[in-house]
Amino acid sequence: MSWKRTPPDPSRGYHHGNLKEELVRAALGLIGEKGPNGFTFAEAARVAGVSPAAPYRHFRDKDALLADVATRGFQAFEAALARAWDQGRPDPETAFHRLGRAYLAFAHDEPAYYSAMFEAGVPLDASPELRAAADRAFQGLRSASEALIALLPAGKRPPALMMALHVWAMSHGVAALFGRADGGRRPLPMSAAELLEAGMLVYLQGLGLGRDKAG
Amino acid sequence: MSWKRTPPDPSRGYHHGNLKEELVRAALGLIGEKGPNGFTFAEAARVAGVSPAAPYRHFRDKDALLADVATRGFQAFEAALARAWDQGRPDPETAFHRLGRAYLAFAHDEPAYYSAMFEAGVPLDASPELRAAADRAFQGLRSASEALIALLPAGKRPPALMMALHVWAMSHGVAALFGRADGGRRPLPMSAAELLEAGMLVYLQGLGLGRDKAG
DNA sequence: TGTACATCAGTGAACGCGCGTTCACTGATGTAC
DNA sequence: TGTACATCAGTGAACGCGCGTTCACTGATGTAC
Numbered sequence: 001m002s003w004k005r006t007p008p009d010p011s012r013g014y015h016h017g018n019l020k021e022e023l024v025r026a027a028l029g030l031i032g033e034k035g036p037n038g039f040t041f042a043e044a045a046r047v048a049g050v051s052p053a054a055p056y057r058h059f060r061d062k063d064a065l066l067a068d069v070a071t072r073g074f075q076a077f078e079a080a081l082a083r084a085w086d087q088g089r090p091d092p093e094t095a096f097h098r099l100g101r102a103y104l105a106f107a108h109d110e111p112a113y114y115s116a117m118f119e120a121g122v123p124l125d126a127s128p129e130l131r132a133a134a135d136r137a138f139q140g141l142r143s144a145s146e147a148l149i150a151l152l153p154a155g156k157r158p159p160a161l162m163m164a165l166h167v168w169a170m171s172h173g174v175a176a177l178f179g180r181a182d183g184g185r186r187p188l189p190m191s192a193a194e195l196l197e198a199g200m201l202v203y204l205q206g207l208g209l210g211r212d213k214a215g
Numbered sequence: 216m217s218w219k220r221t222p223p224d225p226s227r228g229y230h231h232g233n234l235k236e237e238l239v240r241a242a243l244g245l246i247g248e249k250g251p252n253g254f255t256f257a258e259a260a261r262v263a264g265v266s267p268a269a270p271y272r273h274f275r276d277k278d279a280l281l282a283d284v285a286t287r288g289f290q291a292f293e294a295a296l297a298r299a300w301d302q303g304r305p306d307p308e309t310a311f312h313r314l315g316r317a318y319l320a321f322a323h324d325e326p327a328y329y330s331a332m333f334e335a336g337v338p339l340d341a342s343p344e345l346r347a348a349a350d351r352a353f354q355g356l357r358s359a360s361e362a363l364i365a366l367l368p369a370g371k372r373p374p375a376l377m378m379a380l381h382v383w384a385m386s387h388g389v390a391a392l393f394g395r396a397d398g399g400r401r402p403l404p405m406s407a408a409e410l411l412e413a414g415m416l417v418y419l420q421g422l423g424l425g426r427d428k429a430g
Numbered sequence: 431t432g433t434a435c436a437t438c439a440g441t442g443a444a445c446g447c448g449c450g451t452t453c454a455c456t457g458a459t460g461t462a463c
Numbered sequence: 464t465g466t467a468c469a470t471c472a473g474t475g476a477a478c479g480c481g482c483g484t485t486c487a488c489t490g491a492t493g494t495a496c
Contacts, residue, residue: 230472230473231472231473232472234473265473265474266473266474266475267475268473268474268475268476269472269473269474272471272472272473273472
């Protein structure tokens, strides 16, 4: 586990040199381990191998660190979604299903980021950077929705914003309820990714975007 | 606010008489105010007007109290859903939309229950009662799904379990992302209830359950 | 190239706080006879 | 109906703990000249 307490490292010297990054990594590890509320400022310092007062050189307080983690999370999230969408290549439907898988993969592979973003109760206006990062991530979903909607005949196009919200809601719902292996949850007859993919297929069909029934 | 610290109440006497219920009410109030993790055992005792050791007569520990709250939440949730579904009267589609509204109304009106159930990290196997209550609530969604599916021609029926999971995921997604007025979230062009209703209409359409397009 | 000095990024000790939990206790209630 | 006694549901003081945060400090680094 790469985030564990950094060894005494006598070579480090008085100045850490990279403490801010290290604190973020520590916070991610702790959040992943104990949830966003089990995480404490003091323990992050301990994990980073530094006195409990040191973090205050880099973050106003605990909430500021959490907000920073959430911001980085949204940035990584947006990048992952953009990579998966790949500007809708080779065609919007294919790209869209890749997008859905990427959403779940992010929630699954980066549970600490995901809970800092959506479950820790960090208000979006904790910082302008946070809000901007969250907005950009949502714009990714919205652009993809627009590209799909453009395939429909002019009279039958739903509002792209609404579609994006639906996509987000179903993705988040699947991720939050079934996406993490937090013991004691409900066993499923299929993987979360398959469940989301199936749900999205039905939804797209409902919009009139079905692949021909044998797809 | 009815859950606030009970007044000294000199008429109470040494025995409280109804402490267990009062602790649950106190917990609900605190969870609603500060989230499921801001809540503390000691403060619940204080709010109930009782010494910090008293709750241990009724709950093994703090987690047991939380699990009890979640259990009651699922029971109330199941009852609300069953009431809305009303055995599919007058017809499954109408009843189904009522069900969706009831889901959101519960999340909105009982945010403390809802977060104890889904956001506090209480494991479902914390107690058999909790698991049973959660299962019954889910069964409600599943029965409704079955009734709707029965309207489809035999060859085109999706698995009811899958449909129930989709319904749940989208409902939870909408509720968690947009359903509560926790400042600093995203402003919407429509209410959460409308958003869910629209999403469900598209989904049902995708299954072949559309009301005739002019609905 | 050397030196003086400002600034930066740490230390470590201390604080007050509220928490969860335990303990021996006691007042009130219920029951057997 | 009255009484002795077991049980129940509280009290209140105490504990050890880890937290967030502050403070005066100091070692390392960067910069002006």
